Each structure stands twice: as structure tokens, then as C-alpha cells.
Amino acid sequence: MDAFFSQDDDSIPYDASGSWVAACVASLLSRHGVPPRHQATAIAQICAISVSQARRKLRGAVWLFNEVLALCRHHGESLEAVFGTEHGPGAPGQAGVLLIDGLELPCQVRAGAICPPTSSEAALLTTRVGERWLVGTPARLDALGATGTRHLVELLQTTPAEPPAAARIAVLDDDESAAQALVDWFEQLGYFAQGYTRADALDQDLAQGFDAYVLDLVLSGGQTSQAMVERIRRQQPDAPIVLLTGQLRDGKASESTLAALLRTHRVTFFEKPVRPVMITAAIQNSLDQLKPAA
DSSP: OOSSSOSSOTTOEEOBOHHHHHHHHHHHHHHTTOOHHHHHHHHHHHHTOOHHHHHHHHTTOOEEHHHHHHHHHHTTOOHHHHHOGGGSOSSOOEEEEEEETTEEEEEEEEEEEEOOTTOOTTOOEEEEETTEEEEEOHHHHHHTTOOSOOEEEEEEEEOOOOOOOOOEEEEEOSSHHHHHHHHHHHHHTTOEEEEESSHHHHHHHGGGOOSEEEEESBOGGGOBSHHHHHHHHHHOTTOOEEEEESOTTTTSSOHHHHHHHHHHHOOEEEESSOOHHHHHHHHHHHHHHHSOOO
């Protein structure tokens, strides 16, 4: 996302340099033949707000993302075209982190005026912490213990993060369709995944150095993946390993074997059926913990 507003949450107000936002909106309307005296009425009709609210916004009040998006779509222009950096006042922004929906997104931010005491609880504010600027709602900044001076956001532009090297995930399941389904899922998310239906085939490829493993506990012929877990742990003590089985209830999978693996080899266990997103989250969480501190 390369824009000045979060496209993930259309209820987040952009409590920034209201005059700048209003100027961008006024310029948009003027380009499409709406004279200044009719702009408040046009905004009210397009955004489903009152004319008095529209007038206040044109004078610098808070704009919501869904309002500016509605205006852009109505006139067939992109957010970037209307609110791009070439329209912003002053110098470029500083490197920052946008805290939104539990995510931390790299961004460029320019701090404006010091936040007034009456600032909305939903407003996006920014404060400097160390060498970077944090951008978030007052509640989010409070939760992080960011106690420095807070400013209104004058400019906010998210920047794409450097794509990490794709993690390599090995999938072992004697059900070929199940193994392939997980492989397809991981690859759609940008991982490199390799499926196996036999433990010996995976054993031959362990030297490739997979970053994570998803193993079915019970394999064909009554074999289990316990020996495979032990081999992986000898070579990769910290690699994420996820064990799966759908055979606990019918007694085909040994609870004692599973308990031993959980206790001694630090594996994560899910009982089938399990949503692939849960497996992915467990793996990525473990991989994130292995990353060196910045």
C-alpha cells in the first residue's frame, strides 16, 4: 500500500494537517468542474454527510478514509494522484512505523503541530521513540509506553518493506493430496515448499536445510514420524516443527509418543482437520523468534 490513508480500516480518521487535506480535496473537485461555492454540497452528497459537516472538513476538520476514498472513486482518480507526495507541503517525511490492526508497517511520516488535548481518540498521532517515529492512535501509543511529545500527522506514506528471503518448508504426509494441498498453500503465501510422502525421501533431502517442517505423526505401514523429528532436531535444534494427526481419537496415534515429542523436542501440535492459516501462523511466529534482534 503506497498511499496516505490506511486501506485496511475505513473508519480511521486522518487527523492531520486538515488544511492540506482540504486543499487536496478542493483541488480534486475544481479539476472536475465543481466551483468552490458548491464544493461543500458536492462533498455532502458523495460522502453522505451533512453540508455543515462538509464545510467544517473544508476548513480543516478530520477526514475519514471512506470519505476521501468515495470522493476519489466518484471522480475516477486514485488516492496517490490526489494525495501523492508531490501535493504535500514542506520537506520529505522521516522514517517511521505505522501501528495499525496489530501490524507494524514501515512508513514515511512528517510531524505537524503538537497534539491538542482535545484530539480525537481515533486520531493518528506520531511521537519520536529513539531513532524512529511511531504513528498510531493515542491508545496504541499508550500501550507501547510512548510518553514523548505527540504531534498531529502532517504527512503519512507507507513504504514497501524489503521482501524477506522465502522460508523453505518441508511437508511430510503419506496422503499425497494432503501434502500437495499444504505445499500449494505455502507457495501461494510466498514460501518455498516441498512435499514428501515417505520419510526416507525427506531424510535424503535434509541436507538442503529446510527452515521449517510440517510432519504427519502417523505414516503408512504403522510408521510414525518420531525418528524424523529426532533426526531433524540433531541437525537443526531450533527449526520449527509442526506435527499433525487426525488419528488420536481412534487410537491409531499414540498419545504417549506425542507427549514425549512435545516434551523433549519442542514441537507444535495440531489435530486434524486444522486450518492451514493456523499452521502458517505457528511456523512464522517461530521463524520470527529466531531472527536476530534489530
